[in-house]
Amino acid sequence: MSTVNTQIPAPARPWQKTPREVMPTVIILVLSLLTVTAIVEFTELKGKLAYFLLFLPLGTGAQFFWARYKYGVKAAKDVIASSIMMTGAIAVFIPVISIVVTTFAKGIPGISIALFTNDMGEASFVDPVGSGGLLHAIVGTLFLILISVLISVPMGMLTALYLTEIRGPGSRFIQFMVQAMSGVPSVVAGLFIFSAVILTTPLDTSGFVASLALSILMIPTVTRASQEVLLLIPNDLREAGLAMGATQWRTVAMIVVPAAKSGLITASILGVARIAGETAPLIFTLGGADKLNTNPVYGIQSALPFYIWTGFRLGTPESVQRSWSGILVLLVIVLILFTLARVVGSNSKAAK
Amino acid sequence: MTLLENKSADIPAPREITTKPRVSDRIFRTIVTGVGALSVTILTLIGLFLASRGFATFREEGLSFITGFEWQQYTDDAGNRVSNLGIGAMLIGTILVAVVALIVAVPLSVFCALYLTFYAPTKVKNGLVTLIDLMASFPSILFGMWGYFVLMPSAEYWAKLLNKYLGWIPVFDVQAPLFTRSPFIAGLVLATMIIPIVTSVSREVFSQTPLDRIQAAYALGANKWSVIKTVVLPFGANGVVGGSMLGLGRALGETVAVFTVLNIVYAPNFQVLFGAGGNVASHIIAYWSDATEYETGALLGAGFVLFLMTLLVNFSADFIVNRAVTKGK
Numbered sequence: 001m002s003t004v005n006t007q008i009p010a011p012a013r014p015w016q017k018t019p020r021e022v023m024p025t026v027i028i029l030v031l032s033l034l035t036v037t038a039i040v041e042f043t044e045l046k047g048k049l050a051y052f053l054l055f056l057p058l059g060t061g062a063q064f065f066w067a068r069y070k071y072g073v074k075a076a077k078d079v080i081a082s083s084i085m086m087t088g089a090i091a092v093f094i095p096v097i098s099i100v101v102t103t104f105a106k107g108i109p110g111i112s113i114a115l116f117t118n119d120m121g122e123a124s125f126v127d128p129v130g131s132g133g134l135l136h137a138i139v140g141t142l143f144l145i146l147i148s149v150l151i152s153v154p155m156g157m158l159t160a161l162y163l164t165e166i167r168g169p170g171s172r173f174i175q176f177m178v179q180a181m182s183g184v185p186s187v188v189a190g191l192f193i194f195s196a197v198i199l200t201t202p203l204d205t206s207g208f209v210a211s212l213a214l215s216i217l218m219i220p221t222v223t224r225a226s227q228e229v230l231l232l233i234p235n236d237l238r239e240a241g242l243a244m245g246a247t248q249w250r251t252v253a254m255i256v257v258p259a260a261k262s263g264l265i266t267a268s269i270l271g272v273a274r275i276a277g278e279t280a281p282l283i284f285t286l287g288g289a290d291k292l293n294t295n296p297v298y299g300i301q302s303a304l305p306f307y308i309w310t311g312f313r314l315g316t317p318e319s320v321q322r323s324w325s326g327i328l329v330l331l332v333i334v335l336i337l338f339t340l341a342r343v344v345g346s347n348s349k350a351a352k
Numbered sequence: 353m354t355l356l357e358n359k360s361a362d363i364p365a366p367r368e369i370t371t372k373p374r375v376s377d378r379i380f381r382t383i384v385t386g387v388g389a390l391s392v393t394i395l396t397l398i399g400l401f402l403a404s405r406g407f408a409t410f411r412e413e414g415l416s417f418i419t420g421f422e423w424q425q426y427t428d429d430a431g432n433r434v435s436n437l438g439i440g441a442m443l444i445g446t447i448l449v450a451v452v453a454l455i456v457a458v459p460l461s462v463f464c465a466l467y468l469t470f471y472a473p474t475k476v477k478n479g480l481v482t483l484i485d486l487m488a489s490f491p492s493i494l495f496g497m498w499g500y501f502v503l504m505p506s507a508e509y510w511a512k513l514l515n516k517y518l519g520w521i522p523v524f525d526v527q528a529p530l531f532t533r534s535p536f537i538a539g540l541v542l543a544t545m546i547i548p549i550v551t552s553v554s555r556e557v558f559s560q561t562p563l564d565r566i567q568a569a570y571a572l573g574a575n576k577w578s579v580i581k582t583v584v585l586p587f588g589a590n591g592v593v594g595g596s597m598l599g600l601g602r603a604l605g606e607t608v609a610v611f612t613v614l615n616i617v618y619a620p621n622f623q624v625l626f627g628a629g630g631n632v633a634s635h636i637i638a639y640w641s642d643a644t645e646y647e648t649g650a651l652l653g654a655g656f657v658l659f660l661m662t663l664l665v666n667f668s669a670d671f672i673v674n675r676a677v678t679k680g681k
Contacts, residue, residue, distance in 0.1 A: 178391045
């Protein structure tokens with residue numbers, strides 16, 4: 001009787017590189033890094049840029065010749081391509097990290113509790129950072145978001161429903177128009193509301209008017225995100241609803257929309273994230289108050305982007321510090337919204 | 353025969369089969385269609401309002417509103433308004449900044465998209481895609497402040513190097529050694545802003561490359577780079593062009609980030625490294641607060657020109673992307 005070998009062999013992964021194959025690359029990179037350090041130390045080339053400019057060709061070149069020597073020209077080209085793409089990817093992510101780190105580093109010194117409980121009614125932007133605060137700006141931004149959501153979410157979702165449920169003869173055209181609308185520059189949205197509302201109707205600059213401008217930017221975002229979710233709802237569900245004798249309206253309201261609920265919430269959050277930091281339209285439509293104003297329909301208001309903008313334009317160390325604190329608050333809001341959208345969105349995927 | 357005829361007499365008239373919707377459905381469809389047409393209405397209204405407010409300017413300035421290199425108006429001694437308003441210099445600035453942004457952003461985005469689609473391990477890929485999406489949702493003023501305080505010192509150094517070694521090329525020449533707040537730096541900031549758009553569009557198109565073609569190439573003994581060169585890039589080229597044009601649309605209309613970084617000077621300036629320039633959007637912001645009524649009309653007219661420009665770019669971008677995406681199916 002032969003013994004049965006019950007041990008399952010580990011699956012072979014022939015495509016994975018063995019340590020022996022990886023070793024030369026690591027050695028080459030370390031060597032070229034050392035060479036670059038030596039060059040930067042002992043010659044006139046200095047600074048981070050020199051590191052970058054030297055290391056890139058040196059590391060890539062050395063790898064190229066190694067691969068060429070070991071595996072041939074084609075493999076060498078492959079090595080170069082992958083190293084360039086990796087560099088490209090890294091170059092794309094340096095700014096993101098830099099932006100987040102800078103904002104936290106520069107914003108945190110100006111953060112205090114007083115910042116969230118005071119407005120700028122008695123203080124000036126050039127005063128020491130301890131006086132005044134951005135309560136009025138936060139309240140203004142919250143009102144802007146609230147009103148824009150009330151306008152854009154129904155509009156955006158109904159447009160998405162038109163594109164996915166009704167699919168009328170104009171769908172393609174409207175799809176095209178929604179895409180075009182999402183490309184409208186924010187400054188044009190502001191100018192449009194200025195000329196169409198402030199110059200034409202008795203309404204003056206206020207939170208409500210600014211929300212109208214922001215809605216123009218938010219509607220296409222909500223539409224496109226909702227449409228993507230609605231397209232994912234299986235047609236079987238719609239047909240099942242119709243086969244049970246429901247009208248189209250009831251099918252949409254009781255089957256399609258509930259099924260897409262979390263995706264639609266994500267769409268709204270994405271829309272909010274789009275407009276929360278918009279500055280340009282506010283310059284024409286908001287007015288920009290220094291005092292807390294809790295009436296979005298009458299009188300000028302402020303908003304976080306506007307507060308940041310004012311602080312930056314004044315340009316003194318104190319006002320710029322206020323801007324950084326404001327931008328930190330804004331970034332935290334955007335990060336929270338972004339995470340919320342992700343969490344809700346991933347829940348919807350898990351449910352399927 | 354007779355049997356059949358008898359039978360046919362018994363058959364009742366066919367029931368009317370209709371798809372006529374009920375009242376509730378008709379209301380629903382009317383509302384949804386009405387709102388669906390909203391985007392068309394809004395776009396038309398934007399065009400109409402801006403054009404009508406700028407009409408006085410268009411009539412008075414004529415073609416020189418587009419081609420003129422001067423922006424001045426004053427009241428002469430006799431009390432007549434003398435105006436000479438043209439956005440030509442700013443149009444040049446707009447294109448200059450946007451081109452710098454595209455030159456920097458497009459290769460980086462394509463490399464990044466290729467890396468994400470074909471090289472990155474799944475975990476890394478998911479993380480990086482999240483980061484790109486996050487980057488797309490950063491407010492433009494954040495990019496502007498970052499560009500001014502963080503990027504500018506480094507970029508100024510790069511600009512000096514470029515000028516030192518490539519200064520003999522007219523574009524990299526400067527009329528005075530003023531390297532801060534230049535179109536070059538504004539272009540770099542815009543590049544970071546449009547990278548997420550270009551990357552995600554390119555990634556989408558690359559990931560739709562037919563798998564059978566990729567596998568066929570591998571089966572013929574191609575390595576990754578050969579596959580990318582012979583299969584993926586030819587397939588995705590249109591998508592990359594479309595994505596770049598979407599990015600261009602964004603770069604043309606960007607206001608706050610450009611205004612923050614760029615030294616807005618109303619003069620035609622082709623030297624990317626020299627610290628003066630502007631674009632139409634930032635010009636509108638810069639002149640807005642103390643504009644006279646006539647000037648306001650002119651600025652609204654400038655907004656109309658900007659609107660038309662971005663609309664045109666976006667239309668062509670959509671057209672190209674759609675063609676690229678449907679081609680593979």
